[in-house]
Amino acid sequence: MQHIALRYFQEVAETGSITKAATRLNVSASAVSRQIIKLEENLSATLFERHPRGMVLSQAGQQLARHVSRIALETEMALTEIRNFQAADHGHIRLASYEGYAIETLSQAVARFREKHPKVTVHAWVGNSEDICARVLAGKADIGITYSHSSPPGLTIQLVEVRPIYALIPRDNPLARRASVSLEDLRGQDFAFPDNSRSQRKLIETALAARGFNLNRVFSTNSMAMLKTVSCMTGCVMFSTSVRGQMHGITQTHAEVAVEDEVFSGSVLQVVTMAGRQLPQPVRNFLASAFGIAEPLA
Structure with missing residues (x-):
């Protein structure tokens, strides 16, 4: 079935290896390989560049990976909303930020947000701007805060703020x-x-x-x-x-x-989210609380 092929594709994209993907999926490597080949045939497109050291997404593969990540996030959001249907203001927010901002400003923003939304949990990952963008694109972070970095395709810039050095x-x-x-x-x-x-x-x-x-x-x-x-x-x-x-x-x-x-x-901070993604309400609440973004862009 197509959803199985997409799941296998997502695992190979994340691990860069058919063998590692098969281990995570608890199936044989040949089963993963067959699904990838079948998916490429159905789409008439090469999704991976095969190298001795692993599988690298082609341009078509990168585009499909963004769509698959978005679908997975939308599905998880729907399931979470159903689970919390009777409860108000539940949820989980995943942030990715550069360290200089995370140490002081973002920490204070999280503390203020948690005072008003005590049932929402927050995880903050700290790294460089390139990796922050990659995490948002892969669906591993809901909000990215980058510093003087050109955002790649697939991201929506919610805010640009000048932060002089x-x-x-x-x-x-x-x-x-x-x-x-x-x-x-x-x-x-x-x-x-x-x-x-x-x-x-x-x-x-x-x-x-x-x-x-x-x-x-x-x-x-x-x-x-x-x-x-x-x-x-x-x-x-x-x-x-x-x-x-x-x-x-x-x-x-x-x-x-x-x-x-x-x-x-002229150095700037950017707040980015995955383009085209319907953001969960807790994420929208955090954007409003931390950055004054009342109506996030799609």
């Missing part, structure tokens, strides 16, 4: 008393940087490349929490997109100073 400068540094600084002013300072996997690092490198010089990076990490802690303990300068006053710990030792640079002042 500030320099967090130790308060005993004369530069901390200024309203703003240029990148040239920061030359000679010791810096703690996010590593290359972070979108903020890419923006920093872009801005520095335009100026033709580098800053003195003495520490780097993929953890924004550790970046903040090390900066506090060592007196390094770091960059942050936090709204003033929200990084509570570091503002005791560092002052937030605006950076005079077009790249830094």
